[in-house]
Amino acid sequence: MPRRDLTIAMVGSGGDGVVTMGDMVAQAGAAEGLHVMKVEAYGPQIRGGESSCTVRVSADPIFAQGDEVQVLVVFNWADFARFRGEIICSEDAVVLYEATDETPHEEIDLGPVQEVRWVPVPFIQLAKESAGTTLAKNIVTLGLLTELFSLPKEPIERAITQKFSVKKAAVLEANLKGFAAGVEHAAQIEEEASGKRLQYAAGEPMLLMSGNEASAVGALHAGCRFFAGYPITPSSEILHFLSEWMPKMGGYLVQTEDELSAIGAVIGGSFAGVKSMTATSGPGLALMTEMLGLASLAEIPVVIIDVQRGGPSTGLPTKSEQSDLWQALWGSHGDAPRVVLAPSDVEDCFHATVAAFNIAEESQMPVIVLSDQFIAQRSETLSMIDLDHEVVGRQVPSAGDLRGYKRYKETKSGVSPMSWPGMKGGEYQTNGLEHTEDGSPTSMYLVHEKMNAKRYRKLRVVRDKYSTFKRYGAENADLGVICWGSSKGPVKEAVLRANGRGDRVAAFVPQLLYPFPYYEFQEFLKSVHEVIVVELSYSAQFYKYLRTFLDLPEGHTYVYKRSGGKNLTVGEVEDKINKVLEMSALRREVLV
Amino acid sequence: MSAAPANVEFKPGSYKTDLKPVWCPGCGDFGVLNALYRAMAKLQIEPWNTVILSGIGCSSRLPGYVTTYGFNGVHGRALTLATGVKVARPELTVIAVGGDGDGLAIGGNHFFHSCRRNLDVTYILMDNEIYGLTKGQVAPTTPTGDKTKSTYWGNPEPCVDPCELAISNGATWVGRGFAGDMKTLAELTAAALSHHGFSFLNVMSPCVTFRGDGQFKELKEKLQYVPEDHDPTKRASAIAYTREKDVLTTGVLYKVETPSMVDRLDSIKERAAAEGPTPSIQEILTTFFPSF
Numbered sequence: 001m002p003r004r005d006l007t008i009a010m011v012g013s014g015g016d017g018v019v020t021m022g023d024m025v026a027q028a029g030a031a032e033g034l035h036v037m038k039v040e041a042y043g044p045q046i047r048g049g050e051s052s053c054t055v056r057v058s059a060d061p062i063f064a065q066g067d068e069v070q071v072l073v074v075f076n077w078a079d080f081a082r083f084r085g086e087i088i089c090s091e092d093a094v095v096l097y098e099a100t101d102e103t104p105h106e107e108i109d110l111g112p113v114q115e116v117r118w119v120p121v122p123f124i125q126l127a128k129e130s131a132g133t134t135l136a137k138n139i140v141t142l143g144l145l146t147e148l149f150s151l152p153k154e155p156i157e158r159a160i161t162q163k164f165s166v167k168k169a170a171v172l173e174a175n176l177k178g179f180a181a182g183v184e185h186a187a188q189i190e191e192e193a194s195g196k197r198l199q200y201a202a203g204e205p206m207l208l209m210s211g212n213e214a215s216a217v218g219a220l221h222a223g224c225r226f227f228a229g230y231p232i233t234p235s236s237e238i239l240h241f242l243s244e245w246m247p248k249m250g251g252y253l254v255q256t257e258d259e260l261s262a263i264g265a266v267i268g269g270s271f272a273g274v275k276s277m278t279a280t281s282g283p284g285l286a287l288m289t290e291m292l293g294l295a296s297l298a299e300i301p302v303v304i305i306d307v308q309r310g311g312p313s314t315g316l317p318t319k320s321e322q323s324d325l326w327q328a329l330w331g332s333h334g335d336a337p338r339v340v341l342a343p344s345d346v347e348d349c350f351h352a353t354v355a356a357f358n359i360a361e362e363s364q365m366p367v368i369v370l371s372d373q374f375i376a377q378r379s380e381t382l383s384m385i386d387l388d389h390e391v392v393g394r395q396v397p398s399a400g401d402l403r404g405y406k407r408y409k410e411t412k413s414g415v416s417p418m419s420w421p422g423m424k425g426g427e428y429q430t431n432g433l434e435h436t437e438d439g440s441p442t443s444m445y446l447v448h449e450k451m452n453a454k455r456y457r458k459l460r461v462v463r464d465k466y467s468t469f470k471r472y473g474a475e476n477a478d479l480g481v482i483c484w485g486s487s488k489g490p491v492k493e494a495v496l497r498a499n500g501r502g503d504r505v506a507a508f509v510p511q512l513l514y515p516f517p518y519y520e521f522q523e524f525l526k527s528v529h530e531v532i533v534v535e536l537s538y539s540a541q542f543y544k545y546l547r548t549f550l551d552l553p554e555g556h557t558y559v560y561k562r563s564g565g566k567n568l569t570v571g572e573v574e575d576k577i578n579k580v581l582e583m584s585a586l587r588r589e590v591l592v
Numbered sequence: 593m594s595a596a597p598a599n600v601e602f603k604p605g606s607y608k609t610d611l612k613p614v615w616c617p618g619c620g621d622f623g624v625l626n627a628l629y630r631a632m633a634k635l636q637i638e639p640w641n642t643v644i645l646s647g648i649g650c651s652s653r654l655p656g657y658v659t660t661y662g663f664n665g666v667h668g669r670a671l672t673l674a675t676g677v678k679v680a681r682p683e684l685t686v687i688a689v690g691g692d693g694d695g696l697a698i699g700g701n702h703f704f705h706s707c708r709r710n711l712d713v714t715y716i717l718m719d720n721e722i723y724g725l726t727k728g729q730v731a732p733t734t735p736t737g738d739k740t741k742s743t744y745w746g747n748p749e750p751c752v753d754p755c756e757l758a759i760s761n762g763a764t765w766v767g768r769g770f771a772g773d774m775k776t777l778a779e780l781t782a783a784a785l786s787h788h789g790f791s792f793l794n795v796m797s798p799c800v801t802f803r804g805d806g807q808f809k810e811l812k813e814k815l816q817y818v819p820e821d822h823d824p825t826k827r828a829s830a831i832a833y834t835r836e837k838d839v840l841t842t843g844v845l846y847k848v849e850t851p852s853m854v855d856r857l858d859s860i861k862e863r864a865a866a867e868g869p870t871p872s873i874q875e876i877l878t879t880f881f882p883s884f
Contacts (some may be wrong), residue, residue, distance in 0.1 A: 268676020429662030
């Protein structure tokens with residue numbers, strides 16, 4: 001039986017080319033109109049460490065990486081061991097491994113699986129014989145995989161040709177020979193692939209993007225023309241992408257000396273009237289926190305993307321976690337209103353970034369976009385992104401406002417018209433000191449109270465206009481799953497599968513985290529009986545956050561939380577859904 | 593900076609706001625402020641096209657006393673804010689001000705990098721060799737051995753010469769002034785504002801409250817001017833005037849012309865523009881289709 005959905009994992013050392021191999025499969029899949037999700041994982045080494053690449057290709061839409069792999073390629077079992085518990089084989093998976101690696105099978109942990117098809121392959125020997133170099137090992141493997149599992153052959157050959165045509169003709173020729181050798185070798189082990197071949201009908205080509213790229217393009221779409229940032233994994237691709245495109249769009253980009261300078265420059269740029277953004281990860285956001293307070297008090301629109309990684313401290317810099325939530329929400333000296341948004345997939349990185357700029361400009365406030373490594377660095381296929389967004393700018397003073405201009409004029413919404421340098425009559429001093437309506441420093445309690453109220457009032461406008469969320473599944477459900485950010489993918493897939501089985505399950509995923517979308521949450525809670533909160537934070541930051549604003553149904557609320565470092569899987573969400581449904585059923589029996 | 597229309601004339605007093613300075617009577621910062629008013633009037637600088645940014649400290653209150661756009665930010669970060677303003681809006685005149693603690697201790701990293709980048713900003717450092725706002729602790733410019741509130745046994749650390757730092761880190765205009773010498777200081781301020789690139793003006797600005805009346809007198813006695821034959825384009829001769837002990841040489845110590853930060857960023861923009869017209873977002877997205 002052919003499959004419509006196949007997940008392949010490849011593991012090797014840096015230099016083995018597993019990422020190139022994954023890239024080519026993903027690109028070829030996108031070219032054929034398949035749905036693709038590609039995730040990479042590395043050790044902390046700069047070069048030569050273990051690396052893995054997992055690609056899921058499917059004829060139908062997918063929302064998560066595959067929990068289990070049906071095909072595993074291992075060049076070196078020692079490297080594979082470093083991903084123990086992270087790459088799980090499905091029952092009856094095909095395990096293609098380097099024939100010269102004699103590690104006994106019983107020493108290898110492939111997960112809770114009874115039986116797999118062990119297939120030794122002389123990758124090194126095939127590469128040497130066909131291409132004359134072991135460097136072509138990955139291309140040989142690509143040939144083998146393509147033939148065995150019916151991957152899109154012609155696009156993969158085009159991908160190889162494109163990659164190596166920039167080099168000497170001999171290099172291209174050697175790689176094509178390697179590919180052919182892989183294809184040829186497939187004939188010898190053909191029967192091992194039975195039941196794992198991909199079947200699909202080719203469609204229109206898809207975009208293949210990462211969340212970081214989507215965030216960067218979203219910023220440009222929203223009108224961002226100044227970016228300042230300091231490199232930090234896993235956010236640096238935003239800096240890289242914009243370093244090319246920002247000047248093409250007529251804007252400026254600076255790589256600053258540290259995160260303090262990055263946020264300072266962004267506040268300066270925005271004060272000067274240009275939409276400005278920085279991107280960082282948890283440790284960088286920590287450094288920016290003092291000036292986050294400045295932007296909040298001085299009412300300067302700024303957008304900060306925090307691509308979360310495992311923490312605290314240097315933590316797990318290359319892996320995902322949802323544990324910067326409290327830092328983003330509450331990281332502050334003093335009462336410093338800010339807005340926090342969370343994109344839930346690659347495309348949403350685009351939309352959330354556009355929304356962040358709109359909110360920042362409208363409410364003159366810092367806005368944090370809480371992305372994370374799982375969505376930021378994975379590649380995902382998308383059909384063209386909808387560009388019909390409203391893009392708004394900040395409210396500027398009228399000619400009347402400029403007579404006796406008061407930058408922090410008391411208004412009903414809390415938002416005061418904001419001038420920028422170049423506007424004659426709009427000159428004012430802003431500062432990190434509490435200030436009166438015209439911006440003059442003051443330490444008076446009465447002014448402080450009034451200005452705090454003005455700054456917090458602006459959150460109402462944001463909540464009323466930007467309480468975006470996603471809801472999936474049954475309208476009235478026995479069970480509702482609440483999650484945020486990148487957990488959405490696996491949760492959505494698990495909920496849709498449960499619905500497919502006839503279980504009444506729903507999911508709620510807010511994009512706006514703060515100000516708290518109270519009414520939207522209440523509506524959802526009213527429509528479900530049991531609740532599971534799902535998150536990748538050991539201390540359950542999201543669950544505790546929800547409890548500060550909501551009365552979750554007592555005795556009917558469950559929490560599934562764990563550390564990051566391994567992406568959430570559909571299977572574990574399904575497992576919890578089933579357990580709670582079962583308990584709920586038992587309870588009903590007792591009540592009757 | 594752009595010249596004012598013929599019918600507008602700015603006098604030094606035109607730049608004064610209604611806010612009364614919080615500084616102690618006799619503070620050197622009054623001299624710096626007045627010199628700035630005079631320099632701006634000399635150059636007919638339009639307040640609405642000018643931004644003055646600062647960090648935290650006594651001297652960092654200065655933006656509030658000038659009618660330009662002003663930004664009194666957080667401690668040590670004046671130059672980061674100035675970087676953003678200048679890069680985002682290169683046509684503006686951008687001035688950063690602050691004290692020795694703000695600029696050389698907590699903000700030292702940004703000082704180094706602003707010099708290195710030749711950021712098109714004028715940075716005026718009011719050097720009183722002490723922390724004034726926090727009431728008298730040792731600063732990076734406090735002479736070794738001096739007793740302060742935080743150095744009961746005397747300052748155990750060597751001090752830095754801000755001008756030497758600026759020259760060695762790549763600033764393209766470095767001057768030294770004295771708050772008690774208004775005429776020279778106003779000229780130096782105007783020269784700093786007229787420079788293309790990073791201009792750094794270190795002003796000895798006595799703190800009567802925490803360094804005593806003696807500081808002013810002592811500085812005045814040591815005061816001298818760079819000789820007419822000084823060649824400010826020679827790094828070695830400029831450096832020779834730093835770390836002075838018995839004299840205080842004021843004037844333009846160093847001045848060279850190299851491409852500024854904005855020049856270099858603009859040339860990148862030109863190179864990018866040469867590749868074709870500004871792309872639409874749709875066109876950018878299209879680059880994510882597989883390219884083979």
